Amino acid sequence: QQQVKQSPQSLIVQKGGISIINCAYENTAFDYFPWYQQFPGKGPALLIAIRPDVSEKKEGRFTISFNKSAKQFSLHIMDSQPGDSATYFCAAGGFQKLVFGTGTRLLVSP
Amino acid sequence: DAGVIQSPRHEVTEMGQEVTLRCKPISGHDYLFWYRQTMMRGLELLIYFNNNVPIDDSGMPEDRFSAKMPNASFSTLKIQPSEPRDSAVYFCASSPDRGRETQYFGPGTRLLVL
Numbered sequence: 001q002q003q004v005k006q007s008p009q010s011l012i013v014q015k016g017g018i019s020i021i022n023c024a025y026e027n028t029a030f031d032y033f034p035w036y037q038q039f040p041g042k043g044p045a046l047l048i049a050i051r052p053d054v055s056e057k058k059e060g061r062f063t064i065s066f067n068k069s070a071k072q073f074s075l076h077i078m079d080s081q082p083g084d085s086a087t088y089f090c091a092a093g094g095f096q097k098l099v100f101g102t103g104t105r106l107l108v109s110p
Numbered sequence: 111d112a113g114v115i116q117s118p119r120h121e122v123t124e125m126g127q128e129v130t131l132r133c134k135p136i137s138g139h140d141y142l143f144w145y146r147q148t149m150m151r152g153l154e155l156l157i158y159f160n161n162n163v164p165i166d167d168s169g170m171p172e173d174r175f176s177a178k179m180p181n182a183s184f185s186t187l188k189i190q191p192s193e194p195r196d197s198a199v200y201f202c203a204s205s206p207d208r209g210r211e212t213q214y215f216g217p218g219t220r221l222l223v224l
Contacts, residue, residue, distance in 0.1 A: 102153075
């Protein structure tokens with residue numbers, strides 16, 4: 001019940017395209033859903049987050065879509081750029097801690 | 111603020127040796143987390159502290175691993191004895207109130223056990 005399943009494991013998108021990463025959770029007690037971005041040799045850093053009282057949150061080119069009934073949420077990166085090439089982790093927040101997905105390695109080709 | 115500070119950044123050691131990883135959290139943050147990252151298992155939570163007290167160590171792999179937080183500005187993760195399968199990147203993260211909110215990660219320590 002504590003797992004967060006993330007897909008795909010890796011993704012290649014052309015510059016200007018849309019990148020979509022999906023996550024699913026089981027524990028309905030989760031009430032905070034962040035996405036972290038990690039560049040090689042660096043620690044993960046918060047990118048965007050959503051709470052279950054809204055179905056979508058947008059910050060610039062990054063959008064989280066949240067489906068509470070399906071217990072799924074996704075990250076959309078519009079107009080993907082080579083600088084977006086990184087590993088992305090979804091997470092779900094329960095009591096005092098986050099449970100992370102396994103990560104998606106995104107490569108945006110020029 | 112300098113962010114979360116970890117040392118060393120890289121560590122190479124031989125099997126059986128003791129390894130100590132260090133972390134200085136962001137000042138004022140009440141929560142401190144230790145994670146391990148590998149290709150196979152992704153990002154795993156090992157242990158976390160709240161106000162210097164260990165709250166959940168269920169992710170610690172085995173008795174060879176131990177963590178301490180003697181004060182609000184310092185924590186250690188110790189592996190004794192180390193084994194090749196401990197090779198990974200170890201991250202420390204800190205968070206203000208309610209550890210499930212934004213966590214600020216350090217740059218990590220890349221550990222290689224030969």
